[in-house]
Amino acid sequence: MRITVTVDGTRYTDEVEPRTLLVHHLRERLGKVGTVVGCDTSNCGACTVHLDGQSVKACSVLAVQADGSEVTTIEGLARDGELHPVQRAFQDNHALQCGFCTPGMIMQSLDLLSDNPDPDDEAVREGLEGNLCRCTGYQNIVRAVREAAQHMRPGAGPKAEQRGESTAAATATAPSPSTAGGVE
């Protein structure tokens, strides 16, 4: 089947098999390898992208279902080379280690922030429940999303990938580890 999908602002028209998964179309046909695959049962969320502004697990969507749609991947978030506040917050808060869950985690965080621009810890955790991470134990991810929310306010509306004006005011600081007690 011939499909046209706009990915990260560029229109692509391709012939695909109906059974081709969106994630494979993105990775193998369009070279968008920033989006990765971590499981085969739709549990891990590593392949999360935005399909017409909503997060989806791209391993559970057929490429043909995305015909005529707009897809945003992790590779489409930075503008003019500048990181999106969520990307920046992940970096500042050490919210990634191996980096494999990170693209999906960031895309899901954006979706979460568009639903709830100022989530508390519990809301962040609930919003990211569909995204597995093996490295971080989640805590720094929660911290990063909450910090990103502060940097994005106001402006974390439905089109969350379009960064808010307050971005430039983002103050990046070295993380302050949650160490307590003991002797340095």
Place this chain on the structure above:
Amino acid sequence: MTTTGVPEQRTIPVGHGSMPRKEDERFVRGHGTYVDDVVLPGMLHGAVLRSPHAHARLVSIDTSAAMAHPKVRAVVTGQTLEGLNLSWMPTLSHDVQAVLATDKVRFQGQEVAFVVAEDRYAARDALELIDVEYEPLPPVVDAHRALDTDAPVIRDDVEGRTDNRVFDWETGDRAATDDVFTRADVVVEQDMLYPRVHPAPLETCGAVADMDAVTGKLTVWTTSQAPHAHRTLYALVAGLPEHKIRVIAPDIGGGFGNKVGIYPGYVCAVVGSILTGKPVKWVEDRSENLMSTSFARDYHMHGEIAASRDGTILGLRVRVLADHGAFNGTAQPSKYPAGFFGVFTGSYDLQAAHCEVTGVYTNKAPGGVAYACSFRITEAVYLVERMVDVLAHDLGLDPARLREHNLLRPSQFPYRSKTGWEYDSGDYPRTLRTALELAHYDDLRAEQHRRRDRGELMGIGVSFFTEAVGAGPRKHMDIAGLGMADGAELRVHPTGKAVLRLSVQTQGQGHETTFAQIVAEELGISPADVDVVHGDTDQTPYGLGTYGSRSTPVSGAATAVVARRVRDKARLVASAMLEVDPGDLEWEKGRFAVRGDPDSARTISEIALAAHSDLDLPEGVEGHLDASCVYNPPNLTYPFGAYVCVVDVDPDTGQVRVRDFVAVDDCGVRINPMIVEGQIHGGLADGVGMALMQVMAFDEDGNHLGGSFMDYLLPTTMECPSWRLGQTVTPSPHHPIGAKGVGESATVGSPAAVVNAVVDALKPYGVRHLDMPLTPAVVWRAMQGRPLRTDLAIT
């Protein structure tokens, strides 16, 4: 804020201290390069056909329909490999493993055939076209039955083998231990299972093999924690000359011990490339990863602890039945068939200890050493920390106070344990005290008392662990005959920027940042100016890779040593530049200055340029500014920690909620505290996952019941609490910068804390021990007085 994609200037320490990671910039943009991102011209895709049976004789394989598929380029079977002498490969434990089955299959999910096709969909299609006839055999599923006289012999490929015994091994002093047990006031015993789990890195295993028929050079991009060891093993397996093999471990999406060994899929990709003359990519899916790659644990343990009535621990006696699966593929130092289980005496001052371990074959996938176990220390720590709690339970003592009473004292270090391990340093009482204060332990006990009166189930679990990481001294430790010393090379360019080449291989632990920080600390140049190269065997010095938390102890030490060698050479160059005696120079971070004349100085950058210039150098000093070293560690490092876990258990459903988790770790000097804490967070999540959710159980036919994320559960954001960390710092005296490993500490130390907490919560039900995972069903059944065996689907 800049707009060029370059991160804005932040405070970056020149040396140790928290700083953002150099790796992150590419990962947050989706610009990492993992194996499945690698695309080569003409690349084909491979897929593995796997056995549906746990134990069956192979009668026939018909590949004709698969071969006829228009997109298929090759179908490889065990028979094809036999012709190449590749149907079996050596494991890391002096056993062999079938690459593709020839005689029979020995576990469900075992590799039977390999298809190479033009795309990954076609390769999968073709798998369906292969017709395999099996003659099922009775499987050995329960490790406790593996040595029964009527148990089927799994490894009939080994001539003369008549049973399923892999090895018998013992350590400690049996007679002295028996004597202590005879004299003791109190002896408590407990059976416990550390169930079979899986490290499940989010990225599965995979490889892209490219055999260049013209140059005869094989390049393998692969998920390898130990690329140099892989290169040597490929040379041994495939008979290729080692200089014609280049192994490249690119970015790896987590390893957790899963990516240490060589898997049949890698070898098949290499064979596929040799047969087709094209690059061949093989990337397994999640189910394949869980069912066929290295599992972890599966230790059936019987512990005994001897004590005096006041709670002084006198001795430990342990028997272990180790389920190794169908092939002994354990990745560990070869003289240690049970890994470092010998540190099971833990953090306590005993009079005697003894343990014996018997390994058995079963019809399951190979593995055992993985998932941040530090070579079986997870099992050792779990054993001793459960036993101490059982003793506290039986004596009616507070488990924290019992530990306090028995911990080794700082004055006892370096301490030689009763099983022969020399602990390097420790101040255990201080660390335990720090954790108990941070957790408000006494308040928690008071709260528990009040809530018990109301019928609520709250539990407090303590564990105190001693790790042993940084394998290791060449004399004692090798893997497949390769000594566990690691190389490092440092070169300072003429303009003062540096490149550090390492043999270890990060899988997310932040080596590109922290190793640059070690160089920065030693040479006084910015970490941003130190490029860390790893993972490419053509570009890096030889060494054994990253696992067992050995990077900091071994390669971290090597890095400090090469940086100091560079500094020594820089002193000679500076003395030539300043025309003074080298002994008259003083090192200030980043420069050499003339003693008593601080204005006469040369920075490391100026020295680097001079070392490449026409400057007359002293006799015997070659130009350039570089050094290399192979670091042979004198001992392991022994980090330690005190953990406190607080749980609430729902009395109606058995659901456990981890309410609080306090972890105080001491890993000596912290190179980058931010990264250390991230490592601990991740390990604590592992611990909660193992304690509450994870098991790979089997039914009586040997069917794997945890073969996907539908059944093999990983903790999500919802199961993990906000971790509360503390620290103490007791440097390793033998390490060049006083740093110990830490990456696996939290995985090692936390499961016992969680289980201790849940058992503590269930005290009103008379529960003394429960095997992991403490799922609602397991807990609920225990509350009904009907415990559930967690490793078998037999109730």
